[in-house]
Amino acid sequence: MKSFSLVSCLSLVLLAGCNSAPPEPEKPKYEFKAAATTQDIMESLIAHMAEDIWNSVRVEIDKDGVHDYQPQNKEEWQEVAYAARGLAEAGTLLMYEGRAEDYGDWAKYVRQMSEMSLEAAKAADDQDPDRLLTAGGNIYEVCTNCHTDYLERVEMKRTGGSAPEAPVTAPPGAEPAKGETK
Numbered sequence: 001m002k003s004f005s006l007v008s009c010l011s012l013v014l015l016a017g018c019n020s021a022p023p024e025p026e027k028p029k030y031e032f033k034a035a036a037t038t039q040d041i042m043e044s045l046i047a048h049m050a051e052d053i054w055n056s057v058r059v060e061i062d063k064d065g066v067h068d069y070q071p072q073n074k075e076e077w078q079e080v081a082y083a084a085r086g087l088a089e090a091g092t093l094l095m096y097e098g099r100a101e102d103y104g105d106w107a108k109y110v111r112q113m114s115e116m117s118l119e120a121a122k123a124a125d126d127q128d129p130d131r132l133l134t135a136g137g138n139i140y141e142v143c144t145n146c147h148t149d150y151l152e153r154v155e156m157k158r159t160g161g162s163a164p165e166a167p168v169t170a171p172p173g174a175e176p177a178k179g180e181t182k
């Protein structure tokens with residue numbers, strides 16, 4: 001009889017029809033807020049993804065001569081494309097409330113970083129080392145430009161002017177803990 005009761009249950013559900021479909025869950029009231037400092041995002045995500053791009057196509061010189069490196073197979077190119085698209089997306093994190101310094105130059109640098117990263121991703125899709133190298137150089141330039149304009153100011157704000165005492169992982173706006181070291 002077990003199977004019979006299962007069938008009748010199912011048909012009851014079917015008969016009940018569309019009207020009794022469970023309501024869509026509401027958009028939660030929870031606000032997604034910055035949980036890490038700009039410093040954290042730089043060190044945890046951005047620097048690693050950028051390194052993956054910069055290391056993918058490179059020239060090394062040692063006692064045995066000049067060595068050119070580039071991704072060797074589809075999987076390695078794919079890894080570079082992932083890193084580049086990750087870096088492009090990480091720009092969004094820098095525009096979260098609490099991390100966006102302003103909507104002028106800050107936003108401009110963030111946008112440039114994402115655009116250059118997408119260029120790098122497309123170069124990796126096409127397995128084009130020259131374009132990847134160029135895109136990598138452009139990314140590096142954006143990192144440097146933003147650091148020139150903002151790094152010191154934001155670091156001061158985070159540390160209250162005393163870098164060695166500041167916790168590295170405090171959420172934005174938190175008071176730097178006294179006596180805590182990096």
Ligand code: HEC
Pocket residue numbers: 037038039042043046047050094106107109110113139140142143144146147150151152154155156158
């Ligand atoms: C929109 C501006 C902006 C862009 C673009 C940017 N950064 Fe940063 N970066 C900062 C700021 C501001 C800090 C300092 C944060 C702090 O000290 O609280 C920082 C800090 C860092 C640090 C830590 C440095 C230290 O002395 O502790 C690293 C590493 C870093 N960035 C890497 C990168 C790389 C790599 C890129 C490019 C792929 C990049 N950043 C792009 C704004 C930016």
